[in-house]
Amino acid sequence: MSRFISKNGWTLGLLGLFLLLLAATRVIQPDFGASGLESLTRATLPFAFATAAMAVVVIAGGIDLSVASMMAVAGVTAAVLMEGTSGGASVAVVVFVLVLGLVMGAINGALIVVTRVPDIVVTLAMLFVWEGVALLILNAPGGAASPWLRGLIVGSLGVYWLPKSFVLLVVCLAIIWVPLRRSKLGLSIYAIGSDELAAYRSGIAIGRTRIAAYAICGLFAAMGGLALTMSTGNGEPIPGPYLMASVAAVVLGGVVLGGGRGALLGPIIAVFILRLVRMDLTLLSIDPNVTTIVEGSIMVVVVMLGAVLASRGRRA
Amino acid sequence: MSAANQTGSLKRLGRLLADNPIIPLIILLVVLVGILEFMRPGILNERWIGNTIKFAIPLAMLAACQTMTMLTGGIDLSAAVAATISAFVMATQVPVVGVPLAILIGLIPAVLIGLVNGFGIAVCRVHPLIMTLGTGLIGTGCLQVYQRFVIATGSVVPDSLAWLGTGRTWGLPNALLLFVPFAALLIWSQRRTGFGRLLYALGSNETASKISGVRAWQVYLALYALSGLIAGVTGLLYVGLIKAPSLSLVNPLLLPSVAAAVIGGTSIFGGRGGYSGTVVGALILTVLGTLLTLLQMPEGARRILFGLIILTVTTIYIRLTNQR
Numbered sequence: 001m002s003r004f005i006s007k008n009g010w011t012l013g014l015l016g017l018f019l020l021l022l023a024a025t026r027v028i029q030p031d032f033g034a035s036g037l038e039s040l041t042r043a044t045l046p047f048a049f050a051t052a053a054m055a056v057v058v059i060a061g062g063i064d065l066s067v068a069s070m071m072a073v074a075g076v077t078a079a080v081l082m083e084g085t086s087g088g089a090s091v092a093v094v095v096f097v098l099v100l101g102l103v104m105g106a107i108n109g110a111l112i113v114v115t116r117v118p119d120i121v122v123t124l125a126m127l128f129v130w131e132g133v134a135l136l137i138l139n140a141p142g143g144a145a146s147p148w149l150r151g152l153i154v155g156s157l158g159v160y161w162l163p164k165s166f167v168l169l170v171v172c173l174a175i176i177w178v179p180l181r182r183s184k185l186g187l188s189i190y191a192i193g194s195d196e197l198a199a200y201r202s203g204i205a206i207g208r209t210r211i212a213a214y215a216i217c218g219l220f221a222a223m224g225g226l227a228l229t230m231s232t233g234n235g236e237p238i239p240g241p242y243l244m245a246s247v248a249a250v251v252l253g254g255v256v257l258g259g260g261r262g263a264l265l266g267p268i269i270a271v272f273i274l275r276l277v278r279m280d281l282t283l284l285s286i287d288p289n290v291t292t293i294v295e296g297s298i299m300v301v302v303v304m305l306g307a308v309l310a311s312r313g314r315r316a
Numbered sequence: 317m318s319a320a321n322q323t324g325s326l327k328r329l330g331r332l333l334a335d336n337p338i339i340p341l342i343i344l345l346v347v348l349v350g351i352l353e354f355m356r357p358g359i360l361n362e363r364w365i366g367n368t369i370k371f372a373i374p375l376a377m378l379a380a381c382q383t384m385t386m387l388t389g390g391i392d393l394s395a396a397v398a399a400t401i402s403a404f405v406m407a408t409q410v411p412v413v414g415v416p417l418a419i420l421i422g423l424i425p426a427v428l429i430g431l432v433n434g435f436g437i438a439v440c441r442v443h444p445l446i447m448t449l450g451t452g453l454i455g456t457g458c459l460q461v462y463q464r465f466v467i468a469t470g471s472v473v474p475d476s477l478a479w480l481g482t483g484r485t486w487g488l489p490n491a492l493l494l495f496v497p498f499a500a501l502l503i504w505s506q507r508r509t510g511f512g513r514l515l516y517a518l519g520s521n522e523t524a525s526k527i528s529g530v531r532a533w534q535v536y537l538a539l540y541a542l543s544g545l546i547a548g549v550t551g552l553l554y555v556g557l558i559k560a561p562s563l564s565l566v567n568p569l570l571l572p573s574v575a576a577a578v579i580g581g582t583s584i585f586g587g588r589g590g591y592s593g594t595v596v597g598a599l600i601l602t603v604l605g606t607l608l609t610l611l612q613m614p615e616g617a618r619r620i621l622f623g624l625i626i627l628t629v630t631t632i633y634i635r636l637t638n639q640r
Contacts, residue, residue, distance in 0.1 A: 117627070120443070121585075121626075121627075125623045125627035126623060128620070128622055128626070132623065134616070135616030244450055292456075296454035299450060300451065307443070308440050
């Protein structure tokens with residue numbers, strides 16, 4: 001038990017912080033309840049997928065600046081293809097968009113491996129490329145989402161306090177993350193993030209593993225894009241503030257920038273914390289623009305602290 | 317034998333290009349202008365050249381921020397936001413406090429953004445890309461809040477800035493009056509002054525320069541503050557050119573400014589490059605922009621093209637520098 005606590009101390013601390021914030025929300029807004037929780041998880045959904053996407057590549061020792069742009073591509077593709085399609089066809093669209101995400105991520109990864117240009121530069125360039133692709137697909141917000149998809153994330157399931165969007169998030173992440181964590185590929189991803197040379201000498205195909213990590217990142221980003229289209233009901237070609245938010249949540253969630261450590265649970269709790277802070281500020285009826293400033297400052301401070309801790313760890 | 321000769325001459329050519337990127341760049345510029353003249357015969361006249369230079373100058377100035385930060389292996393993605401804030405604050409303060417003071421007030425937030433960047437990068441060791449992206453977001457938020465307070469005052473672009481931005485004397489744009497000394501000072505300081513050499517030293521090998529006694533954090537702080545200041549001045553010049561301050565005035569120039577520095581031969585990993593290449597890079601991008609407009613290329617395709625240019629050029633530079 002004590003070993004469990006010391007091993008998962010950071011995540012448990014985050015969970016405690018989240019519960020504390022929930023209590024604070026209750027104080028600010030006495031009638032905050034199931035419906036508040038529901039709208040919180042629904043608003044968090046795209047952020048959570050973006051964070052998951054970022055977490056995978058950061059664990060593999062990289063970074064993907066194109067997450068938000070890939071989400072935009074996935075979102076507009078889904079919205080354009082779904083417009084006026086029936087239920088059956090829209091399932092095919094969802095599958096297609098998920099495959100598209102895998103392909104986009106794999107292209108990022110392959111470019112990093114083939115060109116030998118550092119990941120941060122390649123994904124910066126790809127950020128612009130995917131942004132352009134999204135604009136070519138849809139020049140202005142438009143398209144539509146199938147109603148049944150919207151039904152997937154609106155409302156609660158069975159017991160009234162369990163939001164459907166939360167169930168969707170957990171299921172989507174678990175389907176990919178749990179088998180991955182236990183597979184050889186998952187171990188390899190941790191290995192190349194922790195020490196590339198050691199991983200290479202233990203016989204891990206570095207290039208293939210890296211491409212796989214970026215492909216999974218692309219898959220999560222596509223889910224994020226789909227979630228965005230589901231919740232807004234149309235496609236938005238200009239990427240939202242998901243890049244910065246995902247980096248901050250990953251760092252706050254205990255994944256070390258530089259790789260090899262952390263998991264998915266911490267970042268996901270962290271992203272909920274960050275969204276809840278925003279919600280609290282809104283409930284306190286603070287000007288939304290001021291909220292953006294506060295939120296941005298929190299993210300920058302988190303990233304700064306994370307960097308300080310990371311450089312301390314390297315020295316120690 | 318001939319194959320060995322060929323690789324030998326190829327290597328030499330690669331080295332020449334890596335050491336003097338300005339030669340192939342000028343050739344590329346001439347080729348682009350040639351294509352333009354071929355597509356639209358007669359487009360090449362004094363007026364067109366003046367216009368091209370006029371639009372290339374703000375881009376080249378914003379690219380100065382990228383060039384200098386890239387020399388140390390960094391980047392400044394908040395430059396466009398800093399420039400926009402400067403321009404907007406200045407334009408809204410003119411009716412209240414008058415032109416000279418408004419210009420001064422306008423430059424303060426830009427330098428402040430630079431200082432915050434410098435603090436995060438130098439002291440907390442955050443990656444410059446992430447840090448400047450974050451301050452850019454915060455800056456945009458602050459600008460939106462600021463806009464609410466000044467919505468009543470309205471905005472005025474001072475005549476002096478409009479003269480500098482759009483006017484021309486003997487066929488040459490007046491902006492050259494600002495730009496020529498600026499570029500000369502920058503190129504001179506990069507090559508001859510201690511500060512300039514420190515940038516190259518930190519970019520080539522940070523550990524080595526630290527061991528040789530360079531106080532890296534002071535250099536980074538000064539560098540990013542300076543980058544903010546240059547961005548602010550660019551914003552003031554650009555608003556004189558566009559004459560309509562808005563909340564996203566300079567933002568479309570961010571991506572081309574990175575591309576201009578990269579095309580100009582400045583390595584995004586630091587230690588290599590210079591401002592003269594960047595100026596030619598800015599000219600190339602402006603001419604390329606005209607070309608794409610003539611081809612009626614949509615905005616999305618443009619962004620894809622810019623992204624691919626950055627990627628391709630960086631790859632080529634890595635290959636060239638690895639060859640030696």
